[in-house]
Amino acid sequence: MNAIYLMLIGLAAMALGYFVYAKFICEKIFKVDPMFLTPAHELNDGIDYVPTNKYVLWGHHFTSVAGAAPIIGPAIAVIWGWVPAFVWVVLGTIFFAGVHDAGGIWASNRNQAKSIGSLTGDIIGKRARSCFMIVIFLLLLMVNAVFAVVIASQLISFPSATIPVWGAIVVALIIGQLIYRRSIGLMSVTLLGVIALYAMIYVGAELPVSLPEQVAGLNANQSWIIILFAYAAIASLLPVWVLLQPRDYINGIQLFIGLILFYGAVLAAGPEIVAPAFNTDLPEGTPSIIPILFVTIACGAISGFHGLVSSGTTSKQLDKEPDLRFVGYFGAVGEGSLALSAIIATTAGFATLGDWQTVYHSFGQGGVGAFIQGGGNILQQGLGLDNVLAETLLTVMVVLFAGTTMDTSLRLQRYIFQEWGVIYRIGWLQKPLQATLLAVGSCLLLAFGVGGDGSGGLLIWPLFGTTNQLLAGFTLLVITVMLVKRGRPMWYTLAPLLFLLIMTTLGLLIQLKSFYDQQDWFLLSLDIVVLIAAILISLESSWVLAKQIKANKAEAVNP
Template identity: 60%
Template structure:
């Protein structure tokens, strides 16, 4: 089959979701209202609560939720075959991710920009808040610790990406200052994109790297420390100064990347060499059900999106009707990235024949980011004639910048959670932004170096938990939104059905992993996995109790 068929059908489905389904959900279920005063206006402080143009906010939201996950997950899951991967990405984007992201954003806006953890107390009850926030903190800890390692490894393996990655930060700071002085957005961003791609070209000729050993640590470990120092500073700056312009430029950069990749498919029309359904999997390959639905999270549905929606995006929403543009369209953008990733790692751009493809994908976990960069660069070369080396740098920078923006937002969100704990338990020190940031970064570095030693790769130890934990968080977010809709006497099936599906798949995946960790005698993962599973059950029981009480009061 030609890859263009997959692309046309996938994009058609997502456009149908955007133009039809999202309009229905926005108008009939969430009933978005421009007369509602959003937290960005009600609590405006010039730092975290800032009314923001919906296009700029979409850029922040999109790049914060995207990260490397919509590339990594699909690039791994294609091992089971491209058909199940494509179906889950497309249907998940339309029916799951878009509704989930819109719902989390809307619910938070309706509750003064509270995070989903704090929001669960208002909607379900006090006990659910403490349980919910444990899962949220674990997900943020995993994302921040691991993305620091991912970026550091990319800097070491792709030194040509270092210069453009840091140049993007400098450009964003300048644009943030100019936007504050009412310079026009579009011209500034066009200049910013040109400078970014000029730095990508320059980076191809000026690779930068740290010494292999410095201060008694390897180059990767030193990069991790530098990245967390940067993330700590970035998380304390007002959102208009760095976060918004950086994320918007990265969003525009992604659109350019998607244009190059999708355009290459239309020009080159490469064939698919990967199997539709892989019947030659290794003996130890786990079942596609439920593992497919936790391997591809971002790009189909992801609990981390709910953290971003209710953590930073809800505090910047100018009008409530912008929920649809920021939330649902953000999910469509991520789904389109996941879809083109599947094409890039499934066709002749990566492997000239089915046999060669099976050699690359010899087991579950093979391929991943390297396969995307290799396949994507070859695809761009075939379609546009750009040199493979330059195309590889473009895609490597795209991955690094995405991971970087997710890390920026992740540390800020972790700081919010810690400050909320300070408010809940009346711990004055934790209420302070500087202290909360220090605790957030300190916990990530403690995991990175405490569990991983001098390499700083400790986050990788608990990363296997991310898939099931992240999807359980998505189901809990949908649960909070569903209970809120039920209390408002609105139809809740559009959130309840996705919630039940994701919960069942994630819960069984968690049980499968629990057995694996136990047999491997990895008792840290056994302990953490068990906590997540027990917490999810307790929150569900709490929610069911609230719904039952509400139904009884309605009938009396």
């Protein structure tokens, strides 16, 4: 099958979802109100709460949620064949991720931009909130510690990406000043920013930059990880308009252009898909497609991390409530299109089936490397780009996505510590600096406390898929309870919620057996903690939901 058909069907279905399904959900189910006073206006502090142009906010949301995961997940999952991965990404984007992201913003926006964890306490109960906060903390710890490793490894493997990756920060700082201090039009600033970023990609390909093998007793990987966390700590403390917003926005535009270039190359080259539609010759040790497909591809279909961004940073910058459709749902469409590009790159970017099988010789293979290799081949064939320039372009896409996600994730982790300070009345913990130091410290402790090489976060990464999807289910649960309390239809969120909880619970049980067989007692213990939290939250939420439905029926009978 030609990859052009896959691209056209996938993008057309997602576009239809945005223009039809998202419009219905936002107007008829969430009932967004253009006159509603958003927390960005009500609580405007110029730091975290800042009313933001919807296009700039879309850039923040899109690049924050679209880290390396929507590339890694699909690029691994195609081992079962391209059809299951394609169907889950497309349907997941339309009926799961878009509703989840827009709903997370709506729920938070209607409750003074509280995080989804804090909302759980208000809507479901304190016990559920405590369990939820544990799951959230573990997820953020995984994302921060592992994405630092991903970025460091890519900067080492592709030194041509160093200049454009770090240069993007300088461009973002200038853009923030031009927009908010000089009041220069968004179109002019965007054009200048994109030109600067692509110029740096060209310069980076010509002038690769690498760290020395040893710096103060640290190897290059360790040095990059420390530099990344130092930067993320500073970025998390700055007002959002100074760096976070403009960096995410201009990266979002640049990355979207990167996707356009990739899909343009697919149209020009018309590569054939060499991977099987359904792989019947699976390598030994490959787990069952059900339920593992649905936790392997999280970002790109639906991801709990999106709920943290929607309710953690995005809702605090929402200018008008109707903007959440463009910011949230279309942000999910952007990530779905990235996941689709990963599927095409890793199934049509190889010359033969044998070449593809050489890469996918065991479960877990593929990932970022297969995306860059396959995508680079398509860019060469379709656009005639030099191999180094093509790989630099894709590497910069991966690193910028991961970097902007890490920026937002560390800020969210800081919010978690501050929320704990409020909940347990610990005054010093409510302060941004102390909370940031604890957030960075916990990540570095995990990164360097296990093995000492900075990659300790990889230890708990096997739990990311199930923990992430569990969090997505809980976010949909909070949204569902809010809808029921308002007397609105609940099946548009309840159906994906039930599907996720079933698949995730099965995934946790399979992992539990796997960790036991491997005698990995640390991961076994964490798996049990997450599983118990899931059961407790589900039971308490079911009780609250049933009670509210009963109350609604009684009110309908005796108005």
